[in-house]
Amino acid sequence: MTDFFATNGFLIVSMTLAATLALSLYLPLMAGQLSLASPGFYALGGYIAAVLSDGKHFTWSGQTYPVPLVLLEMALAGLACAVLAVIVGVPALRLRGIYLALATIAFVEIVRVVSLNVEITGGAVGIFGIPQPYDDPSKLAYLWIAGPLLGLAMVFVARLERIRVGRAFTAIREDELAADAMGINPTGYKVLAFTLGAALAGMVGALSAHFINTWNARQGTFDASIGLLAFVLIGGSRSFLGPVLGAMILTALPEVLRQTADTGGLPAWLGQFMKDGRLIIYGVLLVLGTVFLPQGLITPALFQRRRPSPVRAKVEPPA
Amino acid sequence: MLQQVLNGLAIGSVYAIFALGYTLVFSILGIINFAHGAVFTLGAYFTYTLLGGAFGFNGLLANGQLGLALPFVVALLVGSGLAGLVGVGIERLAFRPLRLRGADPLLTLVSSLGMAVLITNLIQYLVGAEIYNFPSDIYGTLPKAVNFGTAAAPVPVRTVQLVIIAVSAAILVVLTLAINYTRFGKALRAVAEDATTAGLLGINTDRFILLTFFLSGSLGGVAGTLIASSVSIAGPYFGIAFGLKGLAVIVLGGLGEIPGAVLGGLIIGLAEAFVPPQYSGYKDAVAFAILFAVLLVRPRGLLGRALIQKV
Amino acid sequence: MSESAVPTAAAPTLLQAEGMTRRFGGLIAVNNVSFSVAPGEIFGLIGPNGAGKTTLFNLMTGLIPATSGRLRLRGADITRLPPHRIARLGIARTFQNIRLFSNLSALQNVMIARHSLTRTGVVAGALGLPAARREEAATRRRALELLDLVGLADRAAGQARNFAYGDQRRLEIARALALDPTVLLLDEPAAGMNPNEKAELSAFTRDLRDRFRLTIVLIEHHVPLVMGLCDRIAVLNFGQLIALGDPATVQSDPAVIEAYLGSD
Numbered sequence: 105m106t107d108f109f110a111t112n113g114f115l116i117v118s119m120t121l122a123a124t125l126a127l128s129l130y131l132p133l134m135a136g137q138l139s140l141a142s143p144g145f146y147a148l149g150g151y152i153a154a155v156l157s158d159g160k161h162f163t164w165s166g167q168t169y170p171v172p173l174v175l176l177e178m179a180l181a182g183l184a185c186a187v188l189a190v191i192v193g194v195p196a197l198r199l200r201g202i203y204l205a206l207a208t209i210a211f212v213e214i215v216r217v218v219s220l221n222v223e224i225t226g227g228a229v230g231i232f233g234i235p236q237p238y239d240d241p242s243k244l245a246y247l248w249i250a251g252p253l254l255g256l257a258m259v260f261v262a263r264l265e266r267i268r269v270g271r272a273f274t275a276i277r278e279d280e281l282a283a284d285a286m287g288i289n290p291t292g293y294k295v296l297a298f299t300l301g302a303a304l305a306g307m308v309g310a311l312s313a314h315f316i317n318t319w320n321a322r323q324g325t326f327d328a329s330i331g332l333l334a335f336v337l338i339g340g341s342r343s344f345l346g347p348v349l350g351a352m353i354l355t356a357l358p359e360v361l362r363q364t365a366d367t368g369g370l371p372a373w374l375g376q377f378m379k380d381g382r383l384i385i386y387g388v389l390l391v392l393g394t395v396f397l398p399q400g401l402i403t404p405a406l407f408q409r410r411r412p413s414p415v416r417a418k419v420e421p422p423a
Numbered sequence: 424m425l426q427q428v429l430n431g432l433a434i435g436s437v438y439a440i441f442a443l444g445y446t447l448v449f450s451i452l453g454i455i456n457f458a459h460g461a462v463f464t465l466g467a468y469f470t471y472t473l474l475g476g477a478f479g480f481n482g483l484l485a486n487g488q489l490g491l492a493l494p495f496v497v498a499l500l501v502g503s504g505l506a507g508l509v510g511v512g513i514e515r516l517a518f519r520p521l522r523l524r525g526a527d528p529l530l531t532l533v534s535s536l537g538m539a540v541l542i543t544n545l546i547q548y549l550v551g552a553e554i555y556n557f558p559s560d561i562y563g564t565l566p567k568a569v570n571f572g573t574a575a576a577p578v579p580v581r582t583v584q585l586v587i588i589a590v591s592a593a594i595l596v597v598l599t600l601a602i603n604y605t606r607f608g609k610a611l612r613a614v615a616e617d618a619t620t621a622g623l624l625g626i627n628t629d630r631f632i633l634l635t636f637f638l639s640g641s642l643g644g645v646a647g648t649l650i651a652s653s654v655s656i657a658g659p660y661f662g663i664a665f666g667l668k669g670l671a672v673i674v675l676g677g678l679g680e681i682p683g684a685v686l687g688g689l690i691i692g693l694a695e696a697f698v699p700p701q702y703s704g705y706k707d708a709v710a711f712a713i714l715f716a717v718l719l720v721r722p723r724g725l726l727g728r729a730l731i732q733k734v
Numbered sequence: 735m736s737e738s739a740v741p742t743a744a745a746p747t748l749l750q751a752e753g754m755t756r757r758f759g760g761l762i763a764v765n766n767v768s769f770s771v772a773p774g775e776i777f778g779l780i781g782p783n784g785a786g787k788t789t790l791f792n793l794m795t796g797l798i799p800a801t802s803g804r805l806r807l808r809g810a811d812i813t814r815l816p817p818h819r820i821a822r823l824g825i826a827r828t829f830q831n832i833r834l835f836s837n838l839s840a841l842q843n844v845m846i847a848r849h850s851l852t853r854t855g856v857v858a859g860a861l862g863l864p865a866a867r868r869e870e871a872a873t874r875r876r877a878l879e880l881l882d883l884v885g886l887a888d889r890a891a892g893q894a895r896n897f898a899y900g901d902q903r904r905l906e907i908a909r910a911l912a913l914d915p916t917v918l919l920l921d922e923p924a925a926g927m928n929p930n931e932k933a934e935l936s937a938f939t940r941d942l943r944d945r946f947r948l949t950i951v952l953i954e955h956h957v958p959l960v961m962g963l964c965d966r967i968a969v970l971n972f973g974q975l976i977a978l979g980d981p982a983t984v985q986s987d988p989a990v991i992e993a994y995l996g997s998d
Contacts, residue, residue: 138529195719202455202528203722206670210715213667217708260860267859267870268852275846278835285795285833287821287850287913296856326667330536337533383544390537394530395520 113244115359117315120250122355125308126335126347127257131301133341134261134270135294136277137197140329141208142305144215145189147324149181149309154231154319155224156180169235169314174249178310185306189299197294200280212324220321230320234313246315253311254348257304261344273297334386338393340400350400354389358382425578427696433584433653435692436591441646441665442672442684443598444510444639450615450679451635454528457535458513459643460666461542462506464659466644467651468546470502471555481551495561495652503644510640511633513538518636539666546659555656583653590649594642595685602681611635615679664707671714677727686725747809748773748949749825749917754793754803756786756973763789765973766803771917776943777951778964782993786973787953788830791919795827796820807917822850826915828906830922830953836895840886840905843894844877847912880908899926911946918942920952924959932956936963957994961985969993 109116125142132139156162156177157169164170196207219225226232238245264270272293275283280290313319331354339350361382365374377384393400441463448456475492478484493501517534568579602608613621614631622628647662672691676683691710698706723729747770756764764786771777779787792798794805796817805813807823815823826847835843852873854866881887884904889897897905903923910918920939924932936959943950954960960967961981969977969984971993977984984990 196715199718199722202532203674203718205532206674207715207718209667209670210711210718213711214708214715217705217711221704263860263862264856267856267866268849268854268873269856269859271842271846272849274838274842275835275849278837279833281797281817282829282833282835283846284817285797285821285827286847286909287818288846289816289818300856326663330540333533333536337530377548381544381548384541384548387537387539387541387544390540391517391534394517394526394534394537398524398526398530 109244110242112359113240113242113247115356117243117246117250119352119355120247120254121308121312121315122335122351123348124250124254124257125305126332126339126351127254127261127344128301128305128308129332129336130261130341130344130347131304132294132297133336134264134277135273135297136280137294137298138201138205139208139298139301140205140326140333141189141192141211141298142301142332143324143326143328144208144212145185145302145305145324146309146312146328147215147219147319147321148185148188149178149306150313150319150323151219151225151231151309152181152184152306153177153310153313154234157235157314158231159235168239169237171237171249174237174311174314178249178253178307181306181310182303185309186299186303189302190295193295193298193302194291197291197298209326209329212326212329216321216324219324226320228321230318230322231313232318234317234319236317237314243315246311249311250315253307258344258348265344269293269296330390334390334393336400338389338397338400342399346400354386357389358386361385426580428693429580429584429588431693431696432689433587433692434695435689436588436595437646437649437688438668438672438692439685439688440591440594440642440649442669442676442688443595443681444642444646445669445673446676446679446681446684447635447639447642449673450681451611451618451632452518452522453679454518454531455535455670455673456513456518456636456639457532457666458517458538458542459639459669460662460664461539462510462513462640462643462662463647463650463665464546464656464662465509465542465647466502466506466640467647467656467662468550468555469505469644470498470648471557471651471656473498473502474558474561476555476558478550479553479555481553482547482549484549485551487550499645499648502648503641506644506647507637507639507641509542510636510643513640514633514636539663543659543663550659552658552660554658555651557652557655561652581653587649587653590645594645599681607634668707668710671710671717673724674714674722675717675724677724680724680726683724683726746772748775748807749794749951750804750806750809751790751794752804752806754790754805755801756789756793756798757801763973764793764800764970767968767970767973767975768803769968769975769978771949771951773916773949774943774947775949775965776939776963777949778960778967779951779953779970780955780957780960780967781970781976784972785970785993787970788921789973790970791827791921791951791953794820795825795919818850821913821915824913824916825919826910826913826917827919828903828910828921828923830925832899832902832906834894834902834906834909836893838894839891840881840894840897840908841874841877841890843905844880844909844912845873847909848873848876851914877908877912880911881905883911884908900931903927907942911942916947916949918948918950920950922953922955924954924956932959935959939963 125146128142129139157173162173164173192211196204199207220228272283272288275286275288276290276293284290335350335354336347337350338354339348340346444459445455448454472489473493474495475489477488478486480486513535517538518531521531521534566582568581569585570577570579602611610621610626611631613624613626614628618628668691672687673684675690676685676687691713694713695706695709698709717724749771752768754764754767755762767790779790781787789798793800796815800813803813804811807825812820812823835846852869854869858866878887878890881890884907886901886905886908894902894905907923924935927935939950940963942948964981966978966980967984968975969990976989976993977987
């Protein structure tokens, strides 16, 4: 049994980090905002951690990088991303629907291209040899930080749904104009939701930089946005458990496919396909998921005994 | 200076052609087809194969090669046509089931992204991820470059770029004429305006949607081929960047506006061409900076209509 | 209310529209409409379909910007304010097409409208500090009171989308009342009601006005209801104000008769 955790330590931590990142997309979604900006903040958070731990900023003794410094980096990354989110969000969040999604795509791409060209990020090569807080080859030890991070994020989001601010988010998501007429400032709360998501993504990024040990422009891409979207879609967008579950399943899936292929008992071509064609399967799942599971796996219907609400077509004006 | 203008026009006209694929679908269905970049890629690969190009060492079809080599024009047409058929397939599989259910446009967006992931990785699975270069003699006996300057101050312009500009211009003219002056074009605009009424007037909306996707896919395929012939196929993902830039083009021009796609494409192409050499690494960010700026300042773009929300 | 408008002078007028106009391209939906509403009045706004009544409401609540003209609350100019500021100043409304938060419960719908009267932030709320919990309980209590007032207390947990049309209208009123407003704008509150319900609505509206010291402006199609309920009535046609006065005057105004019945 311990063997399983040893070999899959990397996967388990990855699943945990992915689930937290999915929550960073869920937060703006609570206010009805489809933001694909998380990968940009994730990348920024990682760079902040990578640069701060390069030896020129902090000093430490011993073989491993002190955990308190990792936590400090995460806090700083969260803060920096929050500030950037307000700057970017206040103008951008006046947009609705597809226009907002496009603005966030543009943001992620700009961050990516800038990080490819700027010296401090190591340009296209990136930053290598980021110090490790744990001397654990299986990397399972990272769970000491990743686990509580996910736990706290989940508790926070769950609480949010029950309090005044969360109600404001939900009202905006349901009907922004009616919410406005009921005394809720839509832009203010949309920016708040966006900023909370950005801060969370930044913190995950900072931790991931240590976890993966290197960091470069490939960490925050449009592809990553698609991945996150898939987590929320497959998992379900009406409850915070949806993105968490979706993230864990979809992160584990390629690895599970690979290991199943290796265990034998499968025809050779199928095994090979499961290994090399993992992303094909991923794409197929995405298409099938939207067609057959529009509410995702975790639907409100699971918790109440009601029919899921039908989804209506909307074409939104830009702002 | 002339060099940069021509560069800008060349790349800009390909952006325009590509963006038209987005625009056609958006004007009919009100959604963005995120698989368009993948169709662009496919068009390039199809044409490459039809030109007799050989595949690399990786992938299921390693070292495969079509027995024959078609002339460039034929390969372009057939390759683009095949891309168009793929576009139709995407419509049937990813768009239609959701449309029939009246699903949220967001879901269609994700579904098309899924198709993009599927197609792109299928290409990689079949033919690997190497760079493919088009044969250098595809334009036959035409010279490699044309001198636009004088013998004393030569301004060489690659023939490829001239071909691109010429082909793009031809396509745009044909398309504009078709849309504005033929029955087909008028019906297309009717469906774009109001599908229900168009249906009531006897137009087979379903068929028009198929035709639109075919046309859109073909345009994507043409764009992919033109870029591939001018630069190279940089791997199965080379359409993704284009796909994203295409979004900047259509927002700049105005979503759903055909002249807007052309205008937007040329503007972004020229903007990229005039990036000073010391900042060339930032070239790719130009389109996205423009996209972001347009969304903040004038989301409807240059030629889009202002939309009023019903209260 | 948590904010108060600064009065320019002691004014017997609570709400004042001055030359309100709204153009949509070539179409003038509301054309130079002026009227004033006294505190405690029940003021009716009637007119044929398409006369611009709901557009006027949208102008008054900031959902659409006015092309020109002013709106004053206790003398202070509120014309350019966004909807949430106007709500905080004490003007609440219902919608002609009912804009409830359909996937939420009745209770949540009403609790949401308490937003501007409460202040718990995201940190205090997430941590569950005592003050936050107290405020949450108070919000809940108030919402249940209002639901009880409109007779929906037993269905507090029901999803708004599942309510019958008439109940949805009542829920919208409860929600509007949760803003502790001084002015209540009702957009066709009697739509879809039978004569009995209409009579009940009349009595209920008067009761609301007395109990909460409200000033009420209502748009209504059913002319007898309006004549019986309102202290004064404004009549719109093609965006223009064609009559203003007490019910008897308006009823016998030839311009009004012509607008509704057409000229012979």
